[in-house]
Each structure stands twice: as C-alpha cells, then as structure tokens.
Amino acid sequence: MTRCLDCGAERTSDQCSTCGLTSAAAEVMIRRRLVRRTAWFLLGAVAFLPASQVFPPLELDAILIFVGVLFFLVLGLGAWIDRRARGHAEIELFKRIYFGFIPVPWLLAGLLFVNGKFDTTPPLRQEATVVGKFSMPGVLRNNRLVVTSWRGDQRIERLPVDRDDFNRFQRGDRIVVHLQEGIAGIPWVYAVYRR
Ligand SMILES: [Zn+2]
Structure with a gap:
C-alpha cells in the first residue's frame, strides 16, 4: 500500500x-x-x-x-x-x-x-548568599548570579538577572531573592535585593 x-x-x-x-x-x-x-x-x-x-x-x-x-x-x-x-x-x-x-x-x-x-500569587522572599556569577556572551541577557539555595535538595541556584544586578552584586553579598510562584506553577525571579 x-x-x-x-x-x-x-x-x-x-x-x-x-x-x-x-x-x-x-x-x-x-x-x-x-x-x-x-x-x-x-x-x-x-x-x-x-x-x-x-x-x-x-x-x-x-x-x-x-x-x-x-x-x-x-x-x-x-x-x-x-x-x-x-x-x-x-x-x-x-x-x-x-x-x-x-x-x-x-x-x-x-x-x-x-x-x-498574570501572576497574582503573593511574593516569596528567600535569603541567599552570592557564591559566584557568570555571563554568557550573546545578544541575549544571559547573566546569572550563583547563590546558595534555600531548597533542601539543591546546593545552589543560578538566578537569571539583568545586567545592573549582575554588576551590582559580588561574591559574598547577602541578598534577598523575590520570587513569584507563577500562574502555571513555574517559579520565576521577580527581583533581587541587597539584604
Ligand atoms: Zn493526495
């Protein structure tokens, strides 16, 4: 056939x-x-x-x-x-x-x-310490702050941040990560602040 x-x-x-x-x-x-x-x-x-x-x-x-x-x-x-x-x-x-x-x-x-x-969930604030950072070259904003994790099963988190935050924070800085839960259950990074 x-x-x-x-x-x-x-x-x-x-x-x-x-x-x-x-x-x-x-x-x-x-x-x-x-x-x-x-x-x-x-x-x-x-x-x-x-x-x-x-x-x-x-x-x-x-x-x-x-x-x-x-x-x-x-x-x-x-x-x-x-x-x-x-x-x-x-x-x-x-x-x-x-x-x-x-x-x-x-x-x-x-x-x-x-x-x-459309995320209206209440913000979650987590404390973390910057332990490293890296930036990938390219046209896109690919800056990551590597911070200590607040989740039990994870040692570190790689936070996507904009260039300002990337330049502002250095290794050893103590920060607060403002997270949102996400309407589809995908947590996302709203902002990072200095503690
Ligand atoms: Zn046909």
Whole structure:
C-alpha cells in the first residue's frame, strides 16, 4: 500500500484520487509544506529566547537545555522526513508527529509569558548568599548570579538577572531573592535585593 505524500490518502494509481496530485507533484507539495512549517518552528524558537527572559523562570537553564535538545531533535526529524519523501517512502506518521511539534516553541514562549504576566500569587522572599556569577556572551541577557539555595535538595541556584544586578552584586553579598510562584506553577525571579 502506498500513500499520497501530501494528503496521506491511500493511493492505487500514480494520481491520488483524494487530492488529485500525481506522486511527483505530491512530493513537491509536501516539501514546500515542510519548509514552511520548519520556518514557523525556527521563528518560534527565536521568539522563545526573549520571551523566556521577560519573567525569567528560576529553572531557566534547565528549560533552555530542554528547548535546545528539542530543537535539534525536531530539525533532525524534519531532515529525515525530507529524505524519505525524496525516496517516496512512507512518511505519514512521522509527518504528523513533526507537524505536531511545530507550535511547541510558540506554546512554551506563551506559557512562560502568561505564567509571569498574570501572576497574582503573593511574593516569596528567600535569603541567599552570592557564591559566584557568570555571563554568557550573546545578544541575549544571559547573566546569572550563583547563590546558595534555600531548597533542601539543591546546593545552589543560578538566578537569571539583568545586567545592573549582575554588576551590582559580588561574591559574598547577602541578598534577598523575590520570587513569584507563577500562574502555571513555574517559579520565576521577580527581583533581587541587597539584604
Ligand atoms: Zn493526495
């Protein structure tokens, strides 16, 4: 059984009886769709980075690693589907999985934004001591204050902070971290103050 590459319907002759495309035309169409959706995915990934810093989650680094891994897996899947489509191999299931992943960066960006934007939970204040700091080069604000953790299962926290706070605090400073719980349950860093 062969399926039309574009619409996925079962095909008994070269021309698909559902969408009317020949197998060659269906290949052109599906590759065009792959390119278009991949562009959406890339755009979403680009939008995710600044969106994740508006209300920076406490676990921003773990989230960035997760998104980075997802990014390469999804792009790899897209390239693999493209290769199979060129060989006229079955792609229907993988195509659906792939298209299902396309909105994920947008949804994650929206989730982090809504999580902070509509957050009315009472603030949590935690005391901590700065034990280090680091800054990653790049266009984005990737400054972290490494502080002692207030959570039992963790030794340190890497707080995403803006450049002012990053420059203002030095190792050994005692600070208060103002956290918000987040409307979606993703804690985020509202501010850091000197104790
Ligand atoms: Zn078709």
